Amino acid sequence: MREVCFILVQEKILRVYFGSATSIPDERERWETIWEYRNEITEIAHSHPGEFLDFSHEDLTTMEAVEAGTGKVFTWSIATKRRLLSRESGTDHLRNDSPWWLGLIRQLSYGTIYPDKRTARRNSELSRGGARAGRTIKKRKDPTT
Amino acid sequence: MNVLINITWQGQSGNYLVNMDPGVDDNTIKNICEEAVRAGEVPGVSPNISKNAFANFVIDRFHGDRPRFVVRPKVPFG
Numbered sequence: 001m002r003e004v005c006f007i008l009v010q011e012k013i014l015r016v017y018f019g020s021a022t023s024i025p026d027e028r029e030r031w032e033t034i035w036e037y038r039n040e041i042t043e044i045a046h047s048h049p050g051e052f053l054d055f056s057h058e059d060l061t062t063m064e065a066v067e068a069g070t071g072k073v074f075t076w077s078i079a080t081k082r083r084l085l086s087r088e089s090g091t092d093h094l095r096n097d098s099p100w101w102l103g104l105i106r107q108l109s110y111g112t113i114y115p116d117k118r119t120a121r122r123n124s125e126l127s128r129g130g131a132r133a134g135r136t137i138k139k140r141k142d143p144t145t
Numbered sequence: 146m147n148v149l150i151n152i153t154w155q156g157q158s159g160n161y162l163v164n165m166d167p168g169v170d171d172n173t174i175k176n177i178c179e180e181a182v183r184a185g186e187v188p189g190v191s192p193n194i195s196k197n198a199f200a201n202f203v204i205d206r207f208h209g210d211r212p213r214f215v216v217r218p219k220v221p222f223g
Binding site for chain 2: 003005022023024025026027028030035038043048056057058061062064065066068069070071072073083108
């Protein structure tokens, strides 16, 4: 098992990150992506091992920091093998919906296929909504540089 | 040595030029930045900032002839 993080714009996966069995390490590029697309990102989801369906201390402090930095409130989600938990505006709720990416994050986390690198938007992802996203996501000059 | 620090807070981003030892520890840099923001010395960033605002932020350091630091939120998950 390895933890996987999706940064989502509606139903489209903007970025995928792979971690170890217990964590996804800090990465400057992840923050730069969040900052650049802060007005478009709707949800940030990651997987947990087994059925650990709660936010860790690391998760909570990251969530607090990102929302403080961006001035935005996001939906934060934890996916396990069988359940999906989301926090919106400080309130946790178990989700009964099954977004298309849930199967993918589970396959990447618990399956046998483990890509060894973070992937940017791929053709297969573009075909799932890239055209729609292409109209909504505008490249901006990175103000952090 | 002059160090240019980029600070991001509440959706705002601004630069602060300060003369300091580039080897100073992260917590000192965070305290310097918090006070600079609060004093209104960071153009583009509102001085309305809470105490220990950067507790969960990290410092990216770019060394060289003109060192530059970036104070940004941490983004790991556990």
